[in-house]
Amino acid sequence: MGKLFGTDGIRGVVNAGLDADLAYKVGLAAAIVLSKDKKPGEKPLVTIGKDTRISGDLLKGSLIAGLCTAGADVLDLGTLPTPGVAWVTVDEGADAGIVISASHNPFEHNGIKIFNGQGFKLSDELEEKIEDIVLFGHNNVPMKTGGDIGKVSYVAPKASEDYIDHLESTIDSTLGGLRILVDCANGAASTTAARLFDRFSKLRTDVINADPDGININEKCGSTHIDGLAAMVKAGGYDIGIAFDGDADRCLAVDELGNLIDGDQIMAACGLDMKAKGKLPGNAIVATVMSNLGLHLYSKEKGMDLECTAVGDRNVLERMLEKGYRLGGEQSGHMIFLEYATTGDGQLTALQMLALLKESGKRASELFGCCPRFPQVLINVPVTDNDVKKSAMASPLLAQAVQQEESALNGEGRVLVRPSGTEALMRVMVEAKTEEIAQAAAQRLADLIPQL
Numbered sequence: 001m002g003k004l005f006g007t008d009g010i011r012g013v014v015n016a017g018l019d020a021d022l023a024y025k026v027g028l029a030a031a032i033v034l035s036k037d038k039k040p041g042e043k044p045l046v047t048i049g050k051d052t053r054i055s056g057d058l059l060k061g062s063l064i065a066g067l068c069t070a071g072a073d074v075l076d077l078g079t080l081p082t083p084g085v086a087w088v089t090v091d092e093g094a095d096a097g098i099v100i101s102a103s104h105n106p107f108e109h110n111g112i113k114i115f116n117g118q119g120f121k122l123s124d125e126l127e128e129k130i131e132d133i134v135l136f137g138h139n140n141v142p143m144k145t146g147g148d149i150g151k152v153s154y155v156a157p158k159a160s161e162d163y164i165d166h167l168e169s170t171i172d173s174t175l176g177g178l179r180i181l182v183d184c185a186n187g188a189a190s191t192t193a194a195r196l197f198d199r200f201s202k203l204r205t206d207v208i209n210a211d212p213d214g215i216n217i218n219e220k221c222g223s224t225h226i227d228g229l230a231a232m233v234k235a236g237g238y239d240i241g242i243a244f245d246g247d248a249d250r251c252l253a254v255d256e257l258g259n260l261i262d263g264d265q266i267m268a269a270c271g272l273d274m275k276a277k278g279k280l281p282g283n284a285i286v287a288t289v290m291s292n293l294g295l296h297l298y299s300k301e302k303g304m305d306l307e308c309t310a311v312g313d314r315n316v317l318e319r320m321l322e323k324g325y326r327l328g329g330e331q332s333g334h335m336i337f338l339e340y341a342t343t344g345d346g347q348l349t350a351l352q353m354l355a356l357l358k359e360s361g362k363r364a365s366e367l368f369g370c371c372p373r374f375p376q377v378l379i380n381v382p383v384t385d386n387d388v389k390k391s392a393m394a395s396p397l398l399a400q401a402v403q404q405e406e407s408a409l410n411g412e413g414r415v416l417v418r419p420s421g422t423e424a425l426m427r428v429m430v431e432a433k434t435e436e437i438a439q440a441a442a443q444r445l446a447d448l449i450p451q452l
Contacts (some may be wrong), residue, residue, distance in 0.1 A: 004134060005127040007312045007421030009113030011102055014055035018110060020062040022134070026112055027066025027098075028141050029133035031150070033126060034072065034095045043150060047092060047159075049077035049085035050100035051188040051247045054214030055110045059100050063112070068150035069143050078156030081188040081248035083345035084163040086119040090342070091162060092155075093117075101188070101247035104224045105423070107215045119342035121314050160192055167347055168199045170340045171355040176202030178358055181238045182350075183229045184210040185222025187246035189347065196347055203354075208232070218245065223252040223333050223346075226260060234258035240357060240364040244346040249313075250333035251346035253353060255364035263331045264295040266353060268371035270335075271327050272302055273356050279326065279339075280304070286319045286328030288312070289416055293431055294372035312421060313344045374413070375435035379446040381426040389419035392426055395452045398445075405430070405441045413438065417445060 004010050010026065012018030034044040046067055050056035056079075064074050072095075077088060082099045089097030095117045102109035114122045114130075122130075133141065144150070182197065182205060184190045190210040197205040208229070209221040218224060223243040233241035233254050240261075241254040253261040267285050274280040284305040287295060291308060299306040307323070309315040313334040320328045320338055329335035334344035341348055353368075360367050383389055392398055398417065405415050413432035420427055428445045432438035 004131045007314060008103070009099075009111050011105070011109060011111040011422050013108050014058065014110045018059070018112075020058055023059045023062035023112065024066040025134045025138045026130065027063040028070045028138055029066075029130040030096065030098070030114060031067045031070035031072035032133055032141055033129045035070070043148075044072045044095040045075065045092070046072050047075045047077055047085055047089045047094045047097040048100070049080035049082075049088075049097070051082075052079055052186060052190060052212035052214065052217050053100075053102070053107050053110050053246075055108075056100050059110060059112065063098060063100070064152060068152065070141060070150070071144040071148050072150045074150060074152045075159070076152055076154045076156065077159045078154075079188055079191045080156070080160055080163065081192060081345070081347065082113070083249050083341055083343050083348065084160065084188075084192065086115045086343045087163050087166060087341065088159045089115050089117065090119040091166075096122075099247065103247050103249065103422075104218055104222070104245040107217050107219070111422075115343070120317065121343070160195075164192060164196050164199070166340075167196055167345075167351060170337075170348060171351050173355040173358050174202045175200045175354050175358050178239050178354060179204040179237070180206070180354065181229065181233050181236065181241045182207045183222055183226075183241065183243040184208070184248075185218050185244050185246050186210065186212040186216045187218065187222065187244065187248060189244040189248040192248070193244070193347060196351075206236075206238075222246065223250055226252060226254060230254040230258035230260070240354070242350045242353075245333070248346040249344040250330075251335065251349040251353075252333040253350075253364070253368070255368060257365050259365060259369065261364065261368045262292075262373070263329050263333045263335060264292050264373070265368045265371045266333075266335055266349065267327060267329050268295055268298050269368050270337075270352055270356060271299070271304055274327060275302070275304060281324050281326055284323070284325050286316050286323075286325055288316060288330050290331050290429060292331060292376055293374045293414065298371040311418060317343070374431045375433070375438050376429065376431045377435065377438040377442040379428045379442045380420070380423075381428060381446050381449045383424055383426055383449075385424065386419075389426060392449055392452050393417075393419060398448065398452060401445055401448055405445060408441070409437075415441065415445070
């Protein structure tokens, strides 16, 4: 990770690390980097969208000021899910897209994420170039004057409708007969989900947590707080419940009994269906080291190869592009259906799930519950900064403790300790035969970390 960019862009608490000045410099630097390959007099074109956080307008205004100052034209997409910004960037032939969001984090956090013209996250090399200008060279950036200054076009309604058209086109099912409950997390999906599911006239849809006020995004709702949705689905007799996060790039679900359907189970069911239809290159899916042992066992049983990368949908995507695979994702709900999208897309994932559920004729608990899930405990340990993360990961004491816990599991579980790429946290994950065993092992490691 760089000094500004983490595994998913620039993140921070607004006006306490991430402020208007930094956003202006990022916009300025991005325009300079994107102009390198343009012909003289040709302006780069950048799309920009945001989720529903109260700080989104503040950061967007500063980013646009920086972009236009350095001579880039801007398409303002308004509030739109992260994958929507990526899709519109490609559809409009833009040179880059910028998303203002902190995904599943609380409202006081925000972030800046940049896509290239192909809808993929920027390479490390380009992020480093932007970072160098922001940190060391922004005072030397020439400000454009006259007609060379960038201008802004407002295309929010058309952009979101075009994106919804695209999502609708990815399935050929009416979804008739299904009754679903959708949780928008008071985030970006609040602007698109109801309109998307209304396209399917025979699908009965109820939507909750779609009234954002700037500070209620992810608050006790969405994919990170799924208990409320689970209770409502079970009590209301729904076939399935769908939950998005703040920027709608991830999707989790609950079955008709109120049981969680996580990313591993979504990949298992969708992967097996794609394999049966000859649409799964190499009969392989890509997951991360956080994926449950149950997915490993299920994939092997069904003749699918499971390749695991480091945590992060960016790492999953890189492996998919490298090997020509079409399906990958994370247990947390980032699903990449590469045939239709360049990044994780919660609403796209929901449609693929619903189409499969309708086609199978099964209950959601049967279809997605066929992939077993070992008890898994995750403990987040707060740390002060990245230096503490680095020293913890280099600690011989921690390595020895991890080895001891793994030996005690005797091949019937696993241990993973890693630094968060987006928050000031160390994450301790343990899988075991029982939740009690996993909880005890995870707690011992979590208690050790502050002492390192």
